Amino acid sequence: MSDVISSSFVRRDLLAERPAPVKTTGFIGLMRTRLFNSPTNILLTILGALLLWFTIVPSVKFLMVDAIWSGRDRSACLVENAGFAVGACWPYIQAKLPQLIYGFYPEAERWRVNLTLLLAAVLLLPLLVPRLPAKSLNAGLFFAAFPVVAFFLLHGGGIKGFGLSWTAGLLQLFDESILGAGQALLSLSKTSAIAPLLWVVGSLVVLLGTAIQWLIFPLTWLRDYIQGTGQPVWADFAITAAIVCLIAFVLGGGVRTGGRALASSIGTFIATAIVIKLMDLDHGGLSIVATNLWGGLLVTLVVSVTGIVTSLPIGIALALGRRSTIPLIRIFSIAFIEFWRGVPLITVLFFATYMLPLFLPGNFTVDGLVRALIGIALFTGAYQAENVRGGLAAIPRGQSEAAAALGLSWWKTTSLIVLPQALRHVIPNLVNSFISLFKDTSLVSIVALFDLLGSLRASFSDPKWSTPSTAFTGFAFAGIIYFMFCFGMSRYSLFVEHRLNAHRRN
């Protein structure tokens, strides 16, 4: 033991300080490790710096340093008047700003556009912040109530009836079409080779039509009676509200559990009544602004928001149809999705503009904007269907099996268990689709709608502002707007993705 102790060594003086390790953090460290650590890297850094120098410096010079900030017409932006190489001609944007945002929307009515945009912002922002409560109410307001309100705000006009009248009218149209088809078959049976068969089918169809006519007779009678009274909208509204509340109460479980459904439907109807009263819809509403006067950013936002709101239900329905085991529905969904995904959007818009009017009854004209909206909704719906399908595939089978073990029906399994999880999974993909939809709205300018890009292009031809830098200025302005929207959405999708993958991080 003593041997060990005697050989022990205790250091009595401190070691000299070693030099600090080479700094690898901060700007200096970055330069050392990632920019100038080898001859090749130095060369690449110089190359990158040159690239930036030749793009950033001229852009800043064009947008800020050499720009003209005030003036009355093109003469301010000409080289001979300014005395130097002129950059951006901002007075041109100032002069054209109303056109770029509202199009030809009447100046006195522009508060309606502003109000709609404000409403959209107020409803959308809380929906995007995950921490805020009442998501389902918020989503319902944004996806169901807001589009209706926005339509009456932007387009104007009022209503002549309510749910009952609309249902009656729709059923009547349907019935007339069935009767028409039956009559056509009967008249065809006089000349055709398979006359007896056609006659039988035609008589059956006519019989069906007549039966439906009798069935809906009380409804149509009630509608005509209501239209005869002094207050058709309110009478119709009261009857519709009573019927819908009753149905909700019964479906919600009657006296036992139906109170909640009853309360929520009554609340919805009261809110609807307030909106009708506020906007004076029963007396013709606001003055009508035809959609050919709309333009600029307004059309861009209307088209993209409508596309977003309508494409999601279409996409969900198609995705469920594609996963269904019922042969016809699956085949139809696959064909529908693959068709719209296989053709370019511009041909879809041509289809909606030139072909769709031919498919509708001759006395039935559809507004140009609505036609484009239908085309975009179908097109985007097919893309959303593939996104939703990805989410549905990501849900383990055990979820729906557990739901089936609890005795839930297919509808309840899908709407309460599978879809909420699936949709949450694919929020980033959905947002990415919305980005491409927002970018694709610029295509409506090809079918004679003046969205932001269309208005910009139209403003180039104004001789009052034609200077060499006008086009560049206009593109810079529109580019900044598009970039802000798209970049904002893509950052949001990254944020959601990060949040959804929180459990995978360590």
Place this chain on the structure above:
Amino acid sequence: MSTEARKPPPQIALKIRRMLGGKAGWNGVAVQFAFAAILGWIGYEIVSNARANLENQHIAAGFGFLRNNAGFDVNQTLIPYTGSDTFLRVFVVGLLNTLVVSVVGIVFATVIGFIVALCRLSPNWLLSRVGEIYVEVIRNLPLLFQILFWYLAVLAALPNPRQSISLLGIAFLSNRGLVVPSPIGQSGLGPFLAMLALGVVASLALRFHARRALFQEGRMIRIWPYVVALLLGLPLATMLVFGLPFTFELPQLRGFNFAGGSRIIPEFVALTVALSTYTAAFIAEIVRAGILSVHKGQMEAGSSLGLSRGATLRLIVVPQAMRVIVPPLTNQYLNLTKNSSLAVAIGYPDLVSVFAGTSLSQTGQAIEIIAMTMGIYLLISLLTSAVMSVYGWRVSRSLGA
């Protein structure tokens, strides 16, 4: 005594029910009937309305109009075309123009996309930032915006032909388009092309032979000197014997315009630049994701086997990355082809522009023309997805083996 396993009951009725109605059984059959009835009703409405509307507008349905004279000119044609040709020929001309702009766009988009992806993956901080800025800016601006930007702002701001920008004295860029030298075939062209084809075929055969030797007998054969000799030496030798295969006719400024050379119309230039830079941003992201998807351990395993860095990349990393890259890359190629239909906005005579645009407004045959246009695009995309599913099947088979 052993008991034979009992055969499962045939359950024919159950199988039929499953086949007809899926999991929902007879309910499913009922749903299908209702669905078919609705589809039939919609179809009937469409047909009857279309017939009535066409009668009101005095338009004869059918494809007979394709044999009528078109009567308008197209400013870029790959096959001979005059105004007195038929609408069918207009269709072919437009389709060829679509294909040529797509192919050129795809080539440039791939090159730019790979360069940008390499920039983004580069260890150099500044260069990867430059790549990132490019991708973010390009991806967040609409394609139509970019096409119009190149066409209305950049190309329109170029000088007129007299002051055109000379690119090394052989090509000239002006607001009338790009003028490039045009090749003119000489007597040596035939033998040259034949020898080139022979060289390509021989090189492929050599590669096949070398791979077989490597995989079956473990012999490495160095083939690149022979391939170089076949691909370069053989055509050069024929050139010495038979003379030059073609000469270039250089464009020259005469008066207010260029004589000689061939002119590429500005619409083509704008469309190609916009399409290839736009798609390149997406391709860059795909390539980057593909290369990042190969685990770091693969590179380390390769170097621990004694392979050089280049060999590891070539034999281990790239083949695995390609599996991830190829399907979305094909998708982008398809997107580029579909996006080339935006040509209608600047008047490049592609399929949509000359056929669904000009021909439609001249004849009014909306249903036939739009159906044909959509059908062509649908055919292209279905063919591509068929090829891709074969590729996917092969990849999954080689992974399973």
